[in-house]
Amino acid sequence: MWDDRKVSWMFRRRSGSTEPDVLGGPVRIDSRTKNLTKRLSGGDVAIIDHEDLDRVSAEALVACAPAAVLNAAKSTSGRYPNLGPGILLDAGIPLIDDLGSQIMDLREGDRVRIEETGSVYRGGDLIAEGTRQTSALNEANMEAARDGIAVQLSAFAHNTMSYLEREQDLILNSVGIPDVRTRFDGRQVLIVVRGYHYKDDLQSLRAYIRDYRPVLVGVDGGADAMLELGLRPDVIVGDMDSVSDTALNCGAEIIVHAYRDGRAPGVKRVEDLGVPYLVFPMTGTSEDAAMILADSKGANLIVAVGTHSSLIEFLDKGREGMASTFLTRLKVGGRLIDAKGASQLYQSRISTWQLLALVIAGVVAMSAAIASTEVGQTAWGLAQAWFLDLWNWFPRLFG
Numbered sequence: 001m002w003d004d005r006k007v008s009w010m011f012r013r014r015s016g017s018t019e020p021d022v023l024g025g026p027v028r029i030d031s032r033t034k035n036l037t038k039r040l041s042g043g044d045v046a047i048i049d050h051e052d053l054d055r056v057s058a059e060a061l062v063a064c065a066p067a068a069v070l071n072a073a074k075s076t077s078g079r080y081p082n083l084g085p086g087i088l089l090d091a092g093i094p095l096i097d098d099l100g101s102q103i104m105d106l107r108e109g110d111r112v113r114i115e116e117t118g119s120v121y122r123g124g125d126l127i128a129e130g131t132r133q134t135s136a137l138n139e140a141n142m143e144a145a146r147d148g149i150a151v152q153l154s155a156f157a158h159n160t161m162s163y164l165e166r167e168q169d170l171i172l173n174s175v176g177i178p179d180v181r182t183r184f185d186g187r188q189v190l191i192v193v194r195g196y197h198y199k200d201d202l203q204s205l206r207a208y209i210r211d212y213r214p215v216l217v218g219v220d221g222g223a224d225a226m227l228e229l230g231l232r233p234d235v236i237v238g239d240m241d242s243v244s245d246t247a248l249n250c251g252a253e254i255i256v257h258a259y260r261d262g263r264a265p266g267v268k269r270v271e272d273l274g275v276p277y278l279v280f281p282m283t284g285t286s287e288d289a290a291m292i293l294a295d296s297k298g299a300n301l302i303v304a305v306g307t308h309s310s311l312i313e314f315l316d317k318g319r320e321g322m323a324s325t326f327l328t329r330l331k332v333g334g335r336l337i338d339a340k341g342a343s344q345l346y347q348s349r350i351s352t353w354q355l356l357a358l359v360i361a362g363v364v365a366m367s368a369a370i371a372s373t374e375v376g377q378t379a380w381g382l383a384q385a386w387f388l389d390l391w392n393w394f395p396r397l398f399g
Contacts, residue, residue: 023094024113025067027106033057034194034221034242040064045112047103052077053084055196062087068094068114072103075133076141079151085138096120099130163324166260167283171331174296178278182234182253185298188214192222192233193287194242195306199225201339202305214303217294219286222306223247237293238286240266248275255279255293257286284324295332302332305339 024045030036031049034057040046042065050057051073061069075085075097088095096118103120106112106127113121118132131137169175190209192202202225209216209231218226220238224247227233233252236243240256248254248270254277258264262281270277280289287307294302329336 023068024111027070027108027110027112028066029104029106029108031104034060037061037064040066043067045070045114047072047106049073049101049104050075050084052079052082053088055083055087056194058084058087059196062091062093066093068096070096070099070103070112070114070120070128070130072099072101074098076138076145078141078145081142081145085133085141086135089133089135089138095133096130097133099128103128103130160326163283164327167324167327170282170292171327174292176281177293177296178255178280180235180253180255180278180293180297182215184215184294186300188212188301188303189217189294189299190214190303191217191219191287191290191294191305191307192225193219193290193304193306194221194225198222198306198339199228202226202229205303205305205339208303214301215294215299217290218243218247218252219290223250223252235290235293237280237290238266240269245273248273253278255289257282257289259283284328288324288328291328291332291336295335299335302336303339304336307338 025043027045027047028036028040029047033048033050033053036046036048037057037060040061044064044066046061046064046066046069048069049072053071053075069088075095076082085095085097094114096114099120106122110122112127115121116132118130120127120130164171170177190205192198206229208214215235216226216231216233217235217237218224218233220236220240221242221244223233223236224244227244227247227250232250233247235255236247236252237255238257240248240254254270254275256264256266256270256277256279258267258279258281260281260283262279264279264281267277267279280293282289282292291302291304291307
């Protein structure tokens with residue numbers, strides 16, 4: 001059984017036996033990692049089919065504390081230096097790589113055992129053989145992937161130009177933006193995306209949210225992060241594939257992100273829930289849709305939590321659509337502030353009444369502390385006598 005989260009691989013020996021005690025447990029299977037993490041628990045064996053495992057997916061897996069992660073695909077293909085495998089290894093979670101499609105034929109709940117060589121067994125049957133990732137192997141993969149980043153940069157630039165040609169009316173002239181009931185004009189907007197450390201960043205902005213009351217926009221699962229902190233999103237934008245029913249029913253305005261041809265797989269889900277919605281067809285990601293919506297509706301400041309800002313972060317999403325994120329950030333320009341910068345620069349405003357209440361509370365606490373001592377009780381008696389003399393002096397003064 002896996003016990004030590006800080007060790008990359010451990011095989012304890014059975015009591016009274018020279019045979020190694022191999023790792024194992026019940027499997028949870030899904031080709032979409034973000035769907036798998038919704039039902040993955042500690043001690044389960046996660047089976048994924050995720051080429052170039054990205055950072056967000058890896059962090060979600062780590063949070064579930066699986067016994068091991070088995071990947072049907074290559075966790076690093078060599079296209080670019082992706083961050084996911086290193087995160088799993090740093091967390092002490094064994095990663096078996098490139099097991100092939102046959103590993104996906106296992107049934108949910110099947111129990112498997114994993115040998116140190118990377119072989120996976122169900123009972124006595126060998127199911128698949130893969131490569132056990134180590135820190136040294138991962139570093140070698142990262143070094144090789146860095147050599148290929150120039151090719152990815154060229155493809156990224158090409159995708160960016162193609163996106164601009166397709167969506168220039170939307171980007172430049174706001175053509176096709178849905179009419180929403182939520183008022184953005186002249187207000188600050190906080191957009192929360194399921195990105196790197198998005199929950200921590202959102203927590204750091206609680207004082208900002210309290211004082212400025214920005215429009216709260218959750219992008220898919222970002223809406224649930226708001227609810228966890230006791231905040232109700234005003235708008236939810238997304239494909240509706242990673243947001244909970246609770247969030248969709250919280251009263252927020254729902255905007256379903258659709259493909260440019262009008263197809264919107266998320267529409268069926270919101271219709272089944274009976275929730276009113278609008279459709280926003282555009283090429284790109286849901287976080288782009290949220291930013292363009294806020295910008296076109298007149299927001300004077302956009303604070304972003306969990307969004308993408310660097311080239312590696314764009315490539316780490318592993319899809320051409322990240323070119324739209326690059327152009328969206330150019331369009332939004334000076335109105336956009338990254339959450340980390342906002343949390344470091346912002347200082348909570350303290351009103352006069354709050355300051356007065358703090359002073360009164362301090363005086364009361366100090367008085368109580370002094371009154372509990374012998375000296376304090378003597379001083380209190382002298383103060384009472386002085387006040388009584390003063391009270392008696394006033395009638396004589398005016399008599």
